[in-house]
Amino acid sequence: xxxxxxxxxxxxxxxxxxxxxxxxxxxxxxxxxxxxxxxxxxxxxxxxxxxxxxxxxxxxxxxxxxxxxxxxxxxxxxxxxxxxxxxxxxxxxxxxxxxxxxxxxxxxxxxxxxxxxxxxxxxxxxxxxxxxxxxxxxxxxxxxxxxxxxxxxxxxxxxxxxxxxxxxxxxxxxxxxxxxxxxxxxxxxxxxxxxxxxxxxxxxxxxxxxxxxxxxxxxxxxxxxxxxxxxxxxxxxxxxxxxxxxxxxxxxxxxxxxxxxxxxxxxxxxxxxxxxxxxxxxxxxxxxxxxxxxxxxxxxxxxxxxxxxxxxxxxxxxxxxxxxxxxxxxxxxxxxxxxxxxxxxxxxxxxxxxxxxxxxxxxxxxxxxxxxxxxxxxxxxxxxxxxxxxxxxxxxxxxxxxxxxxxxxxxxxxxxxxxxxxxxxxx
Amino acid sequence: xxxxxxxxxxxxxxxxxxxxxxxxxxxxxxxxxxxxxxxxxxxxxxxxxxxxxxxxxxxxxxxxxxxxxxxxxxxxxxxxxxxxxxxxxxxxxxxxxxxxxxxxxxxxxxxxxxxxxxxxxxxxxxxxxxxxxxxxxxxxxxxxxxxxxxxxxxxxxxxxxxxxxxxxxxxxxxxxxxxxxxxxxxxxxxxxxxxxxxxxxxxxxxxxxxxxxxxxxxxxxxxxxxxxxxxxxxxxxxxxxxxxxxxxxxxxxxxxxxxxxxxxxxxxxxxxxxxxxxxxxxxxxxxxxxxxxxxxxxxxxxxxxxxxxxxxxxxxxxxxxxxxxxxxxxxxxxxxxxxxxxxxxxxxxxxxxxxxxxxxxxxxxxxxxxxxxxxxxxxxxxxxxxxxxxxxxxxxxxxxxxxxxxxxxxxxxxxxxxxxxxxxxxx
Numbered sequence: 040x041x042x043x044x045x046x047x048x049x050x051x052x053x054x055x056x057x058x059x060x061x062x063x064x065x066x067x068x069x070x071x072x073x074x075x076x077x078x079x080x081x082x083x084x085x086x087x088x089x090x091x092x093x094x095x096x097x098x099x100x101x102x103x104x105x106x107x108x109x110x111x112x113x114x115x116x117x118x119x120x121x122x123x124x125x126x127x128x129x130x131x132x133x134x135x136x137x138x139x140x141x142x143x144x145x146x147x148x149x150x151x152x153x154x155x156x157x158x159x160x161x162x163x164x165x166x167x168x169x170x171x172x173x174x175x176x177x178x179x180x181x182x183x184x185x186x187x188x189x190x191x192x193x194x195x196x197x198x199x200x201x202x203x204x205x206x207x208x209x210x211x212x213x214x215x216x217x218x219x220x221x222x223x224x225x226x227x228x229x230x231x232x233x234x235x236x237x238x239x240x241x242x243x244x245x246x247x248x249x250x251x252x253x254x255x256x257x258x259x260x261x262x263x264x265x266x267x268x269x270x271x272x273x274x275x276x277x278x279x280x281x282x283x284x285x286x287x288x289x290x291x292x293x294x295x296x297x298x299x300x301x302x303x304x305x306x307x308x309x310x311x312x313x314x315x316x317x318x319x320x321x322x323x324x325x326x327x328x329x330x331x332x333x334x335x336x337x338x339x340x341x342x343x344x345x346x347x348x349x350x351x352x353x354x355x356x357x358x359x360x361x362x363x364x365x366x367x368x369x370x371x372x373x374x375x376x377x378x379x380x381x382x383x384x385x386x387x388x389x390x391x392x393x394x395x396x397x398x399x400x401x402x403x404x405x406x407x408x409x410x411x412x413x414x415x416x417x418x419x420x421x422x423x424x425x426x427x428x429x430x431x432x433x434x435x436x437x438x439x440x441x442x443x444x445x446x447x448x449x450x451x452x453x454x455x456x457x458x459x460x461x462x463x464x465x466x
Numbered sequence: 467x468x469x470x471x472x473x474x475x476x477x478x479x480x481x482x483x484x485x486x487x488x489x490x491x492x493x494x495x496x497x498x499x500x501x502x503x504x505x506x507x508x509x510x511x512x513x514x515x516x517x518x519x520x521x522x523x524x525x526x527x528x529x530x531x532x533x534x535x536x537x538x539x540x541x542x543x544x545x546x547x548x549x550x551x552x553x554x555x556x557x558x559x560x561x562x563x564x565x566x567x568x569x570x571x572x573x574x575x576x577x578x579x580x581x582x583x584x585x586x587x588x589x590x591x592x593x594x595x596x597x598x599x600x601x602x603x604x605x606x607x608x609x610x611x612x613x614x615x616x617x618x619x620x621x622x623x624x625x626x627x628x629x630x631x632x633x634x635x636x637x638x639x640x641x642x643x644x645x646x647x648x649x650x651x652x653x654x655x656x657x658x659x660x661x662x663x664x665x666x667x668x669x670x671x672x673x674x675x676x677x678x679x680x681x682x683x684x685x686x687x688x689x690x691x692x693x694x695x696x697x698x699x700x701x702x703x704x705x706x707x708x709x710x711x712x713x714x715x716x717x718x719x720x721x722x723x724x725x726x727x728x729x730x731x732x733x734x735x736x737x738x739x740x741x742x743x744x745x746x747x748x749x750x751x752x753x754x755x756x757x758x759x760x761x762x763x764x765x766x767x768x769x770x771x772x773x774x775x776x777x778x779x780x781x782x783x784x785x786x787x788x789x790x791x792x793x794x795x796x797x798x799x800x801x802x803x804x805x806x807x808x809x810x811x812x813x814x815x816x817x818x819x820x821x822x823x824x825x826x827x828x829x830x831x832x833x834x835x836x837x838x839x840x841x842x843x844x845x846x847x848x849x850x851x852x853x854x855x856x857x858x859x860x861x862x863x864x865x866x867x868x869x870x871x872x873x874x875x876x877x878x879x880x881x882x883x884x885x886x887x888x889x890x891x892x893x
Contacts, residue, residue, distance in 0.1 A: 074606055074874045091518035093871035101868065104649040113606040113874070130610035159879060169879035179501055179540040183557035222531040424862045424870065428855060435851045441528065443851065444520035447501045447540075450877050452586060452596035 042066045044135035051141035051334035051359035058363030060106040067109045085167035087211035088442045144336035147297035154275040158294040195289035200296030201238030203387040210390030213262040218440040251395040254404040321377040334358035353383045469493045471562035478568035478762035478786035485790030487533040512594035514638035515869045571763035574724035581702040585721040622716035627723030628665030630814040637817030640689040645867040678822040681831040748804040761785035780810045
């Protein structure tokens with residue numbers, strides 16, 4: 040019996056496993072550090088207190104419970120033994136006939152890893168809950184602060200990185216402060232919140248066309264977000280951000296800038312690009328190991344256009360599906376095919392009622408792009424109940440301007456050590 | 467302008483504030499360590515992965531956003547200065563004309579506070595998430611464990627304390643292992659999970675009549691829960707529980723036994739009972755400080771029947787309401803009244819389709835008691851959307867046997883320090 044080992048259950052890994060579900064004579068093992076598949080495109084809504092974590096995450100083993108040929112283990116990979124075709128994890132060693140690596144990427148601080156403490160990224164549920172805690176706590180602390188300088192600092196939110204995550208976070212924070220919090224505070228005016236989006240390059244949303252990126256910029260400014268381009272962050276500390284000579288005092292700094300592919304890539308023979316992605320063959324396999332495939336954010340695939348594909352959900356979904364189909368072909372003694380990405384376009388939402396959309400030559404911004412964004416995200420969200428609950432949360436939040444998950448949840452669960460409110464300035 | 471200071475926004479504090487909402491010439495300040503009101507009776511469903519935290523919690527300031535005479539501060543109380551009528555907190559000092567103390571209770575380990583690490587209680591959202599993490603992780607670890615003794619230990623869950631919380635947790639864990647997980651694992655049979663409920667006294671649910679308590683016991687045993695009465699826990703460590711000479715090896719131990727009232731009581735002149743509750747006057751005020759009222763789990767009120775009222779939601783709700791009404795009376799130059807508790811009965815659910823109910827002489831067990839339980843809890847749950855979403859989760863979970871929030875969320879949000887899966891046995 041052939042065995043396929045899938046590392047990671049993001050869009051690529053999950054979609055590959057779905058192809059294998061119920062296939063006879065094939066054993067599939069999925070290994071992930073988490074027990075759930077996370078619908079990453081909506082993670083910023085958890086950070087912005089609009090959705091609960093469980094609404095955008097489903098237990099992996101539950102998705103495949105009906106298929107006995109699929110086994111799921113929660114574990115962490117220690118070593119890829121490519122020459123002997125096995126993977127060593129903290130829950131044992133697994134041999135494989137085919138290996139699909141889909142471990143994604145993590146945030147990267149370009150060598151300034153110490154910045155993480157004061158500028159969390161947004162890749163995991165834990166990080167989203169932490170960002171939510173920091174944002175909500177900043178408003179709570181501002182309400183009790185009498186010193187006006189400190190109050191301004193508490194109400195200043197800096198987002199580093201003008202890609203989709205940064206733009207979506209900025210839009211969501213603006214909505215939170217201008218609408219949701221409008222009447223909830225007595226000693227502060229949440230509308231005077233400063234949200235500053237910092238981008239090192241010449242424009243935000245660099246993956247979109249210049250026209251749409253300008254449009255997004257203008258709309259963010261209408262929402263009260265200051266967009267700062269050509270600004271490189273040189274220091275982040277507990278009180279704010281430096282950009283060369285310029286200094287912004289801010290109690291909350293969020294990181295949406297650098298990304299680096301899973302460090303497992305470094306264990307494999309093969310060329311890595313500047314983002315740590317491994318260069319794959321036209322069929323997404325590795326040059327030296329044709330039985331190893333790499334998909335999603337972990338892979339550098341540039342055979343189609345000469346430029347590497349972006350790290351977005353449609354790429355990961357198509358690659359996962361393609362790899363699984365190719366493996367089934369080979370097992371049926373047919374030749375492998377080459378991967379061809381079908382561009383389904385790009386979307387980014389900018390607060391309430393607004394989004395940008397680019398599908399091939401179609402470039403759309405504004406309300407109708409936002410409607411498309413809504414339907415695409417609901418459609419791809421896994422699980423009937425999740426779709427329904429998220430729709431309900433959105434409808435309610437759209438009509439009432441309220442958010443469904445405004446909870447400040449602390450790290451420490453122990454009663455005796457938990458001092459409730461985090462002390463000011465220390466987070 | 468008179469000022470009422472309310473400490474704590476549980477059932478008592480919140481219900482008092484509601485009476486004051488919009489009353490002219492009266493300023494109300496609510497201080498709570500959390501930014502939300504928690505619907506505590508459903509907290510065990512968060513621990514059992516059935517509900518998300520945000521579904522049973524609402525931001526306090528949002529409840530009162532329309533009422534400008536009510537201010538909410540997130541803060542921690544350091545000192546009650548009863549003689550000068552002020553309260554010192556980490557967010558400043560607040561003077562008051564009337565003080566309502568409604569800070570509730572916390573778990574208590576009878577001097578064995580070190581047990582907490584290996585046997586978390588269930589009073590806060592953080593604790594519920596931690597219990598959920600431990601329970602789900604035990605199943606994940608059992609799936610990868612080859613040693614059969616270790617496997618048995620991982621699938622053994624001990625709950626200490628046979629009150630409502632312990633019984634409800636036991637029922638929910640049984641449902642999880644027998645139905646929800648039935649087909650999700652390949653290397654374990656979740657139905658062979660051992661759930662052991664330990665009670666030091668002669669019977670579980672001691673607040674209910676003997677007949678119902680026996681009935682609950684029998685139903686729990688039908689669900690596969692072992693009920694052990696007259697057993698006193700003498701030691702809890704990382705591998706299990708001792709009860710005198712007897713030892714149970716268990717990877718997961720949960721604490722639902724002792725409770726102690728807020729330690730703020732010790733700052734006040736007045737008699738405390740064995741649970742740390744302060745003895746109050748017939749109008750719920752303190753003997754030496756008629757302007758200080760104490761309500762809910764923090765108060766010992768025995769003027770009505772000679773025995774102290776139980777620490778249940780209806781008592782807290784009625785006391786909070788009563789205190790606020792009495793203050794308004796006094797401000798209107800009318801005499802204070804004495805508190806009289808109207809017994810609305812008691813309810814506890816025992817897994818799917820079963821509950822016990824006691825209202826005065828009416829004693830009911832089984833399916834219809836469970837239906838009453840459902841409606842009472844939905845009715846009292848705050849917020850239209852929360853009611854609707856919780857109903858939906860319950861309906862879906864009832865029909866599909868699935869649970870909506872099966873996420874293992876870790877403590878550490880930092881990417882670089884988070885090692886994903888917790889190591890076995892160390893939690």
